[in-house]
Amino acid sequence: MxxxxxxxxxxxxxxxxxxGCKGLYAHRQNLMQRVMRMPDLEVRDxxxxLRASHFPGT
Incomplete structure (x- = not known):
């Protein structure tokens, strides 16, 4: 990946x-900026x- x-x-x-939440666009922009600034290892961690919590046992 x-x-x-x-x-x-x-x-x-x-x-x-x-x-579906009100104000999602502004929050999404903030999250996008934070994720883009993260080091690659931190992103993968x-x-x-998140995958383990959303899809346990996979």
């Missing part, structure tokens, strides 16, 4: 529970933990 793909997947997992 490329670094860009990992960051896009992390952003998708972070935004998923917020879909967050992604692994």
């Amino acid at each position: 490329t670094n860009t793909t990992a960051k896009a997947q992390l952003l998708d997992l972070l935004i998923e529970p917020l879909k 967050h992604l692994d933990r």
